[in-house]
Amino acid sequence: xxxxxxxxxxxxxxxxxxxxxxxxxxxxxxxxxxxxxxxxxxxxxxxxxxxxxxxxxxxxxxxxxxxxxxxxxxxxxxxxxxxxxxxxxxxxxxxxxxxxxxxxxxxxxxxxxxxxxxxxxxxxxxxxxxxxxxxxxxxxxxxxxxxxxxxxxxxxxxxxxxxxxxxxxxxxxxxxxxxxxxxxxxxxxxxxxxxxxxxxxxxxxxxxxxxxxxxxxxxxxxxxxxxxxxxxxxxxxxxxxxxxxxxxxxxxxxxxxxxxxxxxxxxxxxxxxxxxxxxxxxxxxxxxxxxxxxxxxxxxxxxxxxxxxxxxxxxxxxxxxxxxxxxxxxxxxxxxxxxxxxxxxxxxxxxxxxxxxxxxxxxxxxxxxxxxxxxxxxxxxxxxxxxxxxxxxxxxxxxxxxxxxxxxxxxxxxxxxxxxxxxxxxxxxxxxxxxxxxxxxxxxxxxxx
Numbered sequence: 001x002x003x004x005x006x007x008x009x010x011x012x013x014x015x016x017x018x019x020x021x022x023x024x025x026x027x028x029x030x031x032x033x034x035x036x037x038x039x040x041x042x043x044x045x046x047x048x049x050x051x052x053x054x055x056x057x058x059x060x061x062x063x064x065x066x067x068x069x070x071x072x073x074x075x076x077x078x079x080x081x082x083x084x085x086x087x088x089x090x091x092x093x094x095x096x097x098x099x100x101x102x103x104x105x106x107x108x109x110x111x112x113x114x115x116x117x118x119x120x121x122x123x124x125x126x127x128x129x130x131x132x133x134x135x136x137x138x139x140x141x142x143x144x145x146x147x148x149x150x151x152x153x154x155x156x157x158x159x160x161x162x163x164x165x166x167x168x169x170x171x172x173x174x175x176x177x178x179x180x181x182x183x184x185x186x187x188x189x190x191x192x193x194x195x196x197x198x199x200x201x202x203x204x205x206x207x208x209x210x211x212x213x214x215x216x217x218x219x220x221x222x223x224x225x226x227x228x229x230x231x232x233x234x235x236x237x238x239x240x241x242x243x244x245x246x247x248x249x250x251x252x253x254x255x256x257x258x259x260x261x262x263x264x265x266x267x268x269x270x271x272x273x274x275x276x277x278x279x280x281x282x283x284x285x286x287x288x289x290x291x292x293x294x295x296x297x298x299x300x301x302x303x304x305x306x307x308x309x310x311x312x313x314x315x316x317x318x319x320x321x322x323x324x325x326x327x328x329x330x331x332x333x334x335x336x337x338x339x340x341x342x343x344x345x346x347x348x349x350x351x352x353x354x355x356x357x358x359x360x361x362x363x364x365x366x367x368x369x370x371x372x373x374x375x376x377x378x379x380x381x382x383x384x385x386x387x388x389x390x391x392x393x394x395x396x397x398x399x400x401x402x403x404x405x406x407x408x409x410x411x412x413x414x415x416x417x418x419x420x421x422x423x424x425x426x427x428x429x430x431x432x433x434x435x436x437x438x439x440x441x442x443x444x445x446x447x448x449x
Contacts, residue, residue: 004136005129007309009115011104014057018112020064027068027100029135030116033128034098035073037119049094049154051079051087052102053186053244056211057112062102065114069100070149071142079157081209083186083245084115085342086161092121092339093160103186103244106221109214121339123311162194165345168337170274171356173200178351179238179251181206181226183219187245191344195239198348203233206240215242220249220330220343227255237354237361239347247330248343250350252362260330261292263350265367267332268301268324270353276323276336277301283316283325285309290408290425295368308412310341371407372429374436376422381447383413383420395442399424399435407432409439420447 004010010026012018035046048069052058058081066076074097079090084101091099099117107113116124116132124132143149178200182188184207192204205225206218218225220240230238230251238251250258258266264282271277281302284292288305296303304320306312310333313325317335326332331341338345354361386392392411399409407426414421422440426432 003130004133007311008105009101009113011107011111011113013110014055014061014112018057018061018114020060023061023064023114024068025136026114026132027065028072028140029132029138030098030100031069031072031074032135032140033131037097045075046073046097047075047077047094049077049079049087049091049096049099050102051082051084051090051100051157053214054081054184054188054209054211055104055109055112055214058102059211061112061114065100065102066151070151072140072149073143073147074149076149076151077154078151079154081186081189082157082161083190083241083342083344085246085338085340085345086157086190088117088121088340089161089164089338090154090157091117091119093164101244105244105246106215106219106242109212109216117339123314123340158190162190162197164337165194165348166197168334168345169198169348169352171352173198173348173351173355176237176351176355177201177203177233177235179203179205179226179229179233179235180347181218181229181238181240182245183215183241183243184209184213185215185219185241185243185245187241187344191239191241191245191347194344194348195351198351200351203229203235205229219243220247223249223251223257227251227257231255237351239351241343241347245343246341248332248346248350249330250347250361252365253360254362256362258361258365260326260328260332261289261370262365262368263330263332263346264288264324264326265292265295266353266364267334267346267349268296269299269367270349270356271324272299272301278321278323281320281322283313283322285313285327286410286412287423288328289368289370289373291368291370299367314340371425371427372432373423373425374429374432376436376440378420378422378440378443380418380449381420381443382449383418383447385447386411386413386420389446392442392446395439399439402435407435409435411439411443418449
Protein backbone atom coordinates (compact mmCIF):
# COMPACT_ATOMS: atom_id res chain seq x y z
CA UNK A 1 0.00 0.00 0.00
CA UNK A 2 1.36 3.42 -0.98
CA UNK A 3 2.36 5.82 1.80
CA UNK A 4 -0.32 8.46 2.38
CA UNK A 5 2.13 11.29 3.10
CA UNK A 6 4.24 12.53 0.22
CA UNK A 7 7.25 14.83 0.31
CA UNK A 8 5.09 17.74 1.48
CA UNK A 9 2.04 16.44 3.31
CA UNK A 10 -0.99 14.70 1.82
CA UNK A 11 -1.96 16.00 -1.60
CA UNK A 12 -4.32 15.08 -4.44
CA UNK A 13 -7.52 15.89 -6.29
CA UNK A 14 -9.92 17.54 -3.85
CA UNK A 15 -13.15 15.63 -3.18
CA UNK A 16 -11.73 12.55 -4.91
CA UNK A 17 -8.34 11.84 -3.32
CA UNK A 18 -8.58 14.46 -0.58
CA UNK A 19 -12.12 14.10 0.79
CA UNK A 20 -13.87 15.61 3.80
CA UNK A 21 -13.87 12.16 5.39
CA UNK A 22 -10.12 11.79 4.88
CA UNK A 23 -9.49 15.28 6.25
CA UNK A 24 -11.54 14.56 9.37
CA UNK A 25 -9.91 11.16 9.99
CA UNK A 26 -6.45 12.61 9.40
CA UNK A 27 -7.13 15.45 11.85
CA UNK A 28 -8.36 13.04 14.55
CA UNK A 29 -5.33 10.78 14.10
CA UNK A 30 -2.99 13.78 14.24
CA UNK A 31 -4.72 15.02 17.39
CA UNK A 32 -4.12 11.65 19.07
CA UNK A 33 -0.45 11.53 18.07
CA UNK A 34 0.27 15.10 19.15
CA UNK A 35 -1.69 14.71 22.42
CA UNK A 36 0.53 11.79 23.32
CA UNK A 37 3.78 13.54 22.41
CA UNK A 38 6.23 14.39 25.16
CA UNK A 39 5.90 18.13 24.46
CA UNK A 40 2.14 18.03 25.02
CA UNK A 41 2.16 16.01 28.25
CA UNK A 42 2.31 19.09 30.46
CA UNK A 43 -0.75 20.62 28.75
CA UNK A 44 -3.87 18.44 28.89
CA UNK A 45 -5.59 20.80 26.47
CA UNK A 46 -3.64 20.82 23.19
CA UNK A 47 -3.90 23.78 20.83
CA UNK A 48 -3.60 23.90 17.04
CA UNK A 49 -3.39 26.71 14.48
CA UNK A 50 -5.21 26.00 11.20
CA UNK A 51 -4.90 27.98 7.95
CA UNK A 52 -5.58 27.52 4.26
CA UNK A 53 -5.15 29.03 0.82
CA UNK A 54 -8.22 30.42 -1.02
CA UNK A 55 -9.18 27.28 -2.99
CA UNK A 56 -12.91 26.60 -2.91
CA UNK A 57 -12.26 23.08 -1.65
CA UNK A 58 -10.34 24.51 1.30
CA UNK A 59 -13.62 25.76 2.69
CA UNK A 60 -15.09 22.30 3.31
CA UNK A 61 -11.76 20.56 3.90
CA UNK A 62 -10.78 23.19 6.47
CA UNK A 63 -14.12 22.74 8.19
CA UNK A 64 -13.53 18.98 8.31
CA UNK A 65 -10.04 19.38 9.78
CA UNK A 66 -11.29 21.81 12.41
CA UNK A 67 -14.20 19.49 13.27
CA UNK A 68 -11.88 16.51 13.61
CA UNK A 69 -9.45 18.34 15.86
CA UNK A 70 -12.14 19.81 18.11
CA UNK A 71 -13.93 16.46 18.39
CA UNK A 72 -10.66 14.99 19.66
CA UNK A 73 -10.35 17.61 22.40
CA UNK A 74 -8.03 20.07 20.64
CA UNK A 75 -8.63 23.82 20.90
CA UNK A 76 -8.42 25.21 17.38
CA UNK A 77 -7.31 28.71 16.36
CA UNK A 78 -8.62 29.30 12.85
CA UNK A 79 -6.27 31.76 11.11
CA UNK A 80 -8.21 31.70 7.82
CA UNK A 81 -6.49 32.39 4.50
CA UNK A 82 -2.77 32.97 5.07
CA UNK A 83 0.51 31.76 3.52
CA UNK A 84 1.99 28.45 4.59
CA UNK A 85 4.98 30.18 6.26
CA UNK A 86 2.54 32.37 8.20
CA UNK A 87 0.89 29.29 9.69
CA UNK A 88 4.32 27.88 10.58
CA UNK A 89 5.24 31.20 12.23
CA UNK A 90 1.94 31.48 14.11
CA UNK A 91 2.26 27.90 15.36
CA UNK A 92 5.58 28.83 16.93
CA UNK A 93 4.62 32.36 17.99
CA UNK A 94 1.45 31.25 19.79
CA UNK A 95 3.09 28.27 21.49
CA UNK A 96 0.62 25.89 19.83
CA UNK A 97 1.22 22.16 19.96
CA UNK A 98 0.93 21.87 16.19
CA UNK A 99 -0.30 23.60 13.05
CA UNK A 100 -2.25 22.52 9.98
CA UNK A 101 -2.15 24.11 6.51
CA UNK A 102 -4.56 23.24 3.71
CA UNK A 103 -2.98 23.95 0.33
CA UNK A 104 -1.70 22.31 -2.82
CA UNK A 105 0.92 25.04 -3.25
CA UNK A 106 1.62 25.70 -6.96
CA UNK A 107 -0.75 22.98 -8.19
CA UNK A 108 -3.87 23.84 -10.18
CA UNK A 109 -7.08 24.75 -8.35
CA UNK A 110 -8.78 21.29 -8.41
CA UNK A 111 -6.02 19.87 -6.16
CA UNK A 112 -5.65 20.42 -2.45
CA UNK A 113 -3.50 19.11 0.36
CA UNK A 114 -3.03 18.90 4.11
CA UNK A 115 0.30 19.43 5.85
CA UNK A 116 1.18 19.54 9.52
CA UNK A 117 3.70 21.52 11.53
CA UNK A 118 5.06 20.32 14.85
CA UNK A 119 5.51 22.55 17.89
CA UNK A 120 7.81 25.42 16.93
CA UNK A 121 6.50 25.46 13.34
CA UNK A 122 8.77 22.71 12.05
CA UNK A 123 7.88 20.16 9.39
CA UNK A 124 7.13 16.68 10.69
CA UNK A 125 9.67 13.91 10.73
CA UNK A 126 8.76 10.85 8.64
CA UNK A 127 8.16 8.75 11.75
CA UNK A 128 5.55 11.22 13.04
CA UNK A 129 3.75 11.19 9.69
CA UNK A 130 3.83 7.39 9.74
CA UNK A 131 2.42 7.37 13.28
CA UNK A 132 -0.47 9.62 12.18
CA UNK A 133 -1.23 7.43 9.19
CA UNK A 134 -1.19 4.31 11.37
CA UNK A 135 -3.73 5.81 13.78
CA UNK A 136 -6.31 6.65 11.11
CA UNK A 137 -9.61 4.83 11.47
CA UNK A 138 -8.84 3.38 14.90
CA UNK A 139 -11.43 3.07 17.65
CA UNK A 140 -11.15 5.82 20.25
CA UNK A 141 -12.91 7.21 23.28
CA UNK A 142 -14.53 10.49 22.35
CA UNK A 143 -14.45 13.36 24.84
CA UNK A 144 -17.77 14.85 25.89
CA UNK A 145 -19.05 17.94 27.67
CA UNK A 146 -16.38 20.45 28.55
CA UNK A 147 -13.64 18.13 27.27
CA UNK A 148 -14.39 18.72 23.59
CA UNK A 149 -12.20 21.25 21.82
CA UNK A 150 -13.26 24.83 21.22
CA UNK A 151 -12.85 26.83 18.01
CA UNK A 152 -11.57 30.41 18.05
CA UNK A 153 -11.00 32.88 15.21
CA UNK A 154 -7.40 34.11 15.09
CA UNK A 155 -8.25 37.57 13.82
CA UNK A 156 -4.78 39.04 14.34
CA UNK A 157 -2.85 36.37 12.43
CA UNK A 158 -1.99 38.48 9.38
CA UNK A 159 -0.97 41.45 11.53
CA UNK A 160 1.34 39.32 13.65
CA UNK A 161 2.86 37.71 10.57
CA UNK A 162 3.48 41.03 8.81
CA UNK A 163 5.00 42.51 11.96
CA UNK A 164 7.37 39.54 12.07
CA UNK A 165 8.38 40.12 8.44
CA UNK A 166 9.02 43.81 8.94
CA UNK A 167 11.20 43.15 11.99
CA UNK A 168 13.35 40.84 9.87
CA UNK A 169 13.95 43.46 7.17
CA UNK A 170 17.54 44.80 7.23
CA UNK A 171 16.76 47.92 5.14
CA UNK A 172 13.49 49.67 4.31
CA UNK A 173 12.21 50.00 0.75
CA UNK A 174 11.58 53.73 0.33
CA UNK A 175 12.29 54.83 -3.23
CA UNK A 176 11.46 51.47 -4.79
CA UNK A 177 8.52 50.68 -7.02
CA UNK A 178 7.58 47.00 -6.77
CA UNK A 179 5.00 44.87 -8.57
CA UNK A 180 3.71 41.98 -6.43
CA UNK A 181 1.99 38.93 -7.94
CA UNK A 182 0.26 36.73 -5.36
CA UNK A 183 -1.03 34.11 -7.83
CA UNK A 184 -4.57 34.79 -6.56
CA UNK A 185 -3.37 32.73 -3.63
CA UNK A 186 -2.71 32.79 0.07
CA UNK A 187 -0.63 35.99 0.01
CA UNK A 188 -3.21 38.01 -1.92
CA UNK A 189 -3.78 40.37 1.01
CA UNK A 190 -0.50 40.33 2.91
CA UNK A 191 2.05 40.61 0.06
CA UNK A 192 1.07 44.03 -1.26
CA UNK A 193 0.31 45.35 2.22
CA UNK A 194 3.62 44.35 3.80
CA UNK A 195 5.64 45.76 0.87
CA UNK A 196 3.72 49.02 1.29
CA UNK A 197 4.36 49.02 5.05
CA UNK A 198 8.05 48.47 4.27
CA UNK A 199 8.08 51.74 2.31
CA UNK A 200 7.74 50.63 -1.30
CA UNK A 201 5.35 51.99 -3.90
CA UNK A 202 3.37 48.87 -4.81
CA UNK A 203 1.44 47.74 -7.87
CA UNK A 204 -0.48 44.55 -7.03
CA UNK A 205 -1.57 41.91 -9.54
CA UNK A 206 -2.84 38.36 -9.01
CA UNK A 207 -4.46 39.53 -5.77
CA UNK A 208 -8.15 38.87 -6.41
CA UNK A 209 -8.82 35.27 -5.39
CA UNK A 210 -12.31 33.92 -6.05
CA UNK A 211 -11.72 30.35 -4.91
CA UNK A 212 -11.26 29.13 -8.48
CA UNK A 213 -8.42 31.17 -9.98
CA UNK A 214 -5.43 30.27 -7.78
CA UNK A 215 -2.24 29.83 -9.88
CA UNK A 216 -4.32 30.42 -13.03
CA UNK A 217 -2.07 32.46 -15.32
CA UNK A 218 -0.44 34.29 -12.42
CA UNK A 219 2.28 33.67 -9.85
CA UNK A 220 5.72 32.09 -9.89
CA UNK A 221 4.72 29.44 -12.44
CA UNK A 222 3.30 32.01 -14.90
CA UNK A 223 5.62 35.01 -14.97
CA UNK A 224 4.55 36.66 -18.23
CA UNK A 225 1.97 38.95 -16.64
CA UNK A 226 4.43 40.06 -13.97
CA UNK A 227 7.08 40.74 -16.61
CA UNK A 228 4.64 42.87 -18.60
CA UNK A 229 3.42 44.76 -15.50
CA UNK A 230 6.94 45.62 -14.35
CA UNK A 231 7.79 47.11 -17.74
CA UNK A 232 4.40 48.86 -18.12
CA UNK A 233 4.62 50.55 -14.70
CA UNK A 234 8.33 51.32 -14.85
CA UNK A 235 8.90 49.35 -11.66
CA UNK A 236 12.31 48.54 -10.19
CA UNK A 237 11.43 44.89 -9.76
CA UNK A 238 8.60 42.37 -9.53
CA UNK A 239 8.02 39.63 -6.98
CA UNK A 240 5.96 36.50 -7.71
CA UNK A 241 4.74 33.97 -5.17
CA UNK A 242 3.02 30.64 -5.71
CA UNK A 243 -0.39 29.63 -4.37
CA UNK A 244 0.66 29.16 -0.76
CA UNK A 245 3.48 31.76 -0.91
CA UNK A 246 6.32 29.53 0.19
CA UNK A 247 8.18 30.32 -3.05
CA UNK A 248 9.46 33.47 -4.69
CA UNK A 249 10.76 34.28 -8.15
CA UNK A 250 11.59 37.80 -9.29
CA UNK A 251 11.70 39.98 -12.41
CA UNK A 252 14.12 42.88 -12.94
CA UNK A 253 13.21 46.27 -14.40
CA UNK A 254 13.58 45.04 -17.97
CA UNK A 255 11.28 42.05 -17.38
CA UNK A 256 14.08 39.50 -17.18
CA UNK A 257 13.48 36.60 -14.77
CA UNK A 258 15.69 36.24 -11.71
CA UNK A 259 15.40 32.60 -10.65
CA UNK A 260 15.88 30.88 -7.31
CA UNK A 261 19.59 30.26 -7.83
CA UNK A 262 20.23 33.94 -8.53
CA UNK A 263 18.08 34.95 -5.56
CA UNK A 264 20.06 32.63 -3.28
CA UNK A 265 23.32 34.02 -4.64
CA UNK A 266 22.22 37.62 -4.05
CA UNK A 267 20.99 36.89 -0.52
CA UNK A 268 24.04 34.82 0.38
CA UNK A 269 26.38 37.68 -0.52
CA UNK A 270 24.14 40.17 1.32
CA UNK A 271 24.06 38.02 4.46
CA UNK A 272 27.83 37.44 4.30
CA UNK A 273 28.37 41.19 4.03
CA UNK A 274 26.24 41.70 7.16
CA UNK A 275 28.00 38.89 9.01
CA UNK A 276 24.84 36.80 9.41
CA UNK A 277 25.53 33.99 6.92
CA UNK A 278 26.30 31.14 9.31
CA UNK A 279 29.65 29.52 8.52
CA UNK A 280 29.64 31.54 5.28
CA UNK A 281 27.73 28.59 3.85
CA UNK A 282 24.74 28.21 1.54
CA UNK A 283 22.71 24.99 1.24
CA UNK A 284 21.38 24.15 -2.23
CA UNK A 285 20.20 21.00 -4.01
CA UNK A 286 22.06 19.08 -6.68
CA UNK A 287 19.79 20.72 -9.28
CA UNK A 288 21.16 24.22 -8.64
CA UNK A 289 23.05 25.54 -11.62
CA UNK A 290 26.82 25.07 -11.66
CA UNK A 291 27.05 28.82 -12.19
CA UNK A 292 25.81 29.32 -8.62
CA UNK A 293 28.51 27.06 -7.22
CA UNK A 294 31.19 28.85 -9.23
CA UNK A 295 29.91 32.27 -8.15
CA UNK A 296 29.79 31.34 -4.46
CA UNK A 297 33.34 30.02 -4.64
CA UNK A 298 34.47 33.39 -6.01
CA UNK A 299 32.64 35.13 -3.14
CA UNK A 300 34.25 32.94 -0.48
CA UNK A 301 30.99 31.12 0.26
CA UNK A 302 30.81 27.35 0.68
CA UNK A 303 27.90 25.50 -0.92
CA UNK A 304 26.59 22.30 0.63
CA UNK A 305 24.43 20.27 -1.76
CA UNK A 306 21.54 17.98 -0.87
CA UNK A 307 19.02 15.80 -2.66
CA UNK A 308 16.13 17.50 -4.45
CA UNK A 309 13.42 18.76 -2.10
CA UNK A 310 13.19 21.57 0.43
CA UNK A 311 12.90 19.09 3.30
CA UNK A 312 16.43 17.85 2.56
CA UNK A 313 17.71 21.42 2.42
CA UNK A 314 16.08 22.15 5.77
CA UNK A 315 17.43 18.95 7.34
CA UNK A 316 20.99 19.93 6.37
CA UNK A 317 20.51 23.50 7.57
CA UNK A 318 19.26 22.36 10.97
CA UNK A 319 21.87 19.62 11.32
CA UNK A 320 24.73 22.00 10.51
CA UNK A 321 23.25 25.15 12.15
CA UNK A 322 23.20 27.06 8.85
CA UNK A 323 21.09 30.09 8.04
CA UNK A 324 20.36 30.12 4.28
CA UNK A 325 19.31 27.46 1.82
CA UNK A 326 16.88 26.75 -0.97
CA UNK A 327 16.04 25.50 -4.42
CA UNK A 328 16.20 26.76 -7.99
CA UNK A 329 12.38 26.87 -7.93
CA UNK A 330 12.49 29.82 -5.52
CA UNK A 331 11.82 27.92 -2.32
CA UNK A 332 14.25 29.84 -0.08
CA UNK A 333 14.65 29.22 3.66
CA UNK A 334 16.10 31.94 5.90
CA UNK A 335 16.31 30.00 9.14
CA UNK A 336 16.95 33.01 11.37
CA UNK A 337 13.46 34.25 10.52
CA UNK A 338 11.41 31.18 9.63
CA UNK A 339 11.17 27.41 9.80
CA UNK A 340 10.11 26.89 6.20
CA UNK A 341 10.39 28.55 2.80
CA UNK A 342 8.78 31.99 2.84
CA UNK A 343 8.20 33.65 -0.52
CA UNK A 344 7.04 36.97 0.92
CA UNK A 345 10.05 37.21 3.22
CA UNK A 346 12.39 36.25 0.37
CA UNK A 347 10.93 38.97 -1.85
CA UNK A 348 11.28 41.55 0.91
CA UNK A 349 14.91 40.57 1.51
CA UNK A 350 15.66 40.81 -2.21
CA UNK A 351 14.06 44.25 -2.50
CA UNK A 352 15.88 45.32 0.66
CA UNK A 353 19.21 44.46 -0.95
CA UNK A 354 18.31 46.60 -3.98
CA UNK A 355 17.40 49.53 -1.72
CA UNK A 356 20.43 49.09 0.50
CA UNK A 357 23.01 48.96 -2.29
CA UNK A 358 21.37 51.33 -4.77
CA UNK A 359 22.13 48.74 -7.45
CA UNK A 360 19.50 47.45 -9.84
CA UNK A 361 18.23 43.89 -9.48
CA UNK A 362 19.69 43.14 -12.91
CA UNK A 363 23.10 44.27 -11.69
CA UNK A 364 22.83 42.24 -8.48
CA UNK A 365 21.81 39.22 -10.55
CA UNK A 366 25.18 39.24 -12.32
CA UNK A 367 26.63 37.69 -9.17
CA UNK A 368 26.30 34.44 -11.12
CA UNK A 369 26.31 33.43 -14.76
CA UNK A 370 23.89 30.62 -15.53
CA UNK A 371 25.36 27.79 -17.53
CA UNK A 372 23.07 26.48 -20.30
CA UNK A 373 21.20 23.43 -19.02
CA UNK A 374 19.47 20.57 -20.85
CA UNK A 375 17.16 18.12 -19.08
CA UNK A 376 15.90 14.95 -20.78
CA UNK A 377 13.48 12.52 -19.14
CA UNK A 378 14.14 8.96 -20.29
CA UNK A 379 11.00 6.88 -19.74
CA UNK A 380 10.39 3.16 -19.48
CA UNK A 381 13.76 2.17 -18.04
CA UNK A 382 15.01 0.31 -14.98
CA UNK A 383 15.90 3.36 -12.91
CA UNK A 384 17.31 1.28 -10.03
CA UNK A 385 20.34 0.27 -12.13
CA UNK A 386 21.52 3.85 -12.71
CA UNK A 387 24.34 3.67 -10.15
CA UNK A 388 25.36 0.06 -10.84
CA UNK A 389 25.40 -0.27 -14.63
CA UNK A 390 29.08 -0.13 -15.57
CA UNK A 391 28.50 0.87 -19.19
CA UNK A 392 26.33 3.79 -18.18
CA UNK A 393 28.73 4.95 -15.49
CA UNK A 394 31.58 4.76 -18.00
CA UNK A 395 29.59 6.98 -20.40
CA UNK A 396 28.96 9.47 -17.59
CA UNK A 397 32.68 9.53 -16.76
CA UNK A 398 33.56 10.13 -20.42
CA UNK A 399 31.05 12.99 -20.65
CA UNK A 400 32.41 14.56 -17.47
CA UNK A 401 35.95 14.37 -18.85
CA UNK A 402 34.77 15.95 -22.10
CA UNK A 403 33.25 18.91 -20.23
CA UNK A 404 36.61 19.39 -18.49
CA UNK A 405 35.30 21.37 -15.51
CA UNK A 406 33.24 23.76 -17.63
CA UNK A 407 30.03 21.82 -17.04
CA UNK A 408 28.60 18.81 -15.27
CA UNK A 409 26.44 15.72 -15.65
CA UNK A 410 23.70 14.58 -13.29
CA UNK A 411 21.54 11.45 -13.59
CA UNK A 412 18.56 11.28 -11.22
CA UNK A 413 15.97 8.58 -10.66
CA UNK A 414 12.34 9.65 -10.51
CA UNK A 415 10.79 8.91 -7.14
CA UNK A 416 7.41 7.90 -8.57
CA UNK A 417 7.82 6.41 -12.08
CA UNK A 418 10.27 4.41 -14.25
CA UNK A 419 12.10 7.51 -15.43
CA UNK A 420 15.73 8.60 -15.37
CA UNK A 421 16.38 12.33 -15.64
CA UNK A 422 19.52 13.24 -17.58
CA UNK A 423 20.72 16.77 -16.80
CA UNK A 424 23.76 18.33 -18.46
CA UNK A 425 25.22 21.82 -18.03
CA UNK A 426 27.88 23.10 -20.38
CA UNK A 427 29.51 26.27 -21.67
CA UNK A 428 27.06 26.41 -24.59
CA UNK A 429 23.49 25.26 -25.09
CA UNK A 430 24.56 23.24 -28.11
CA UNK A 431 27.16 21.32 -26.14
CA UNK A 432 24.75 20.69 -23.25
CA UNK A 433 22.11 19.33 -25.63
CA UNK A 434 24.56 17.15 -27.54
CA UNK A 435 26.00 15.56 -24.40
CA UNK A 436 22.54 15.06 -22.85
CA UNK A 437 21.17 13.39 -25.98
CA UNK A 438 24.15 11.00 -26.16
CA UNK A 439 23.72 10.03 -22.51
CA UNK A 440 19.95 9.63 -22.92
CA UNK A 441 20.60 7.16 -25.73
CA UNK A 442 22.97 5.20 -23.48
CA UNK A 443 20.37 5.16 -20.68
CA UNK A 444 17.73 3.78 -23.09
CA UNK A 445 20.07 1.09 -24.39
CA UNK A 446 21.59 0.03 -21.08
CA UNK A 447 18.53 0.25 -18.81
CA UNK A 448 15.79 -0.90 -21.16
CA UNK A 449 13.10 -2.90 -19.35
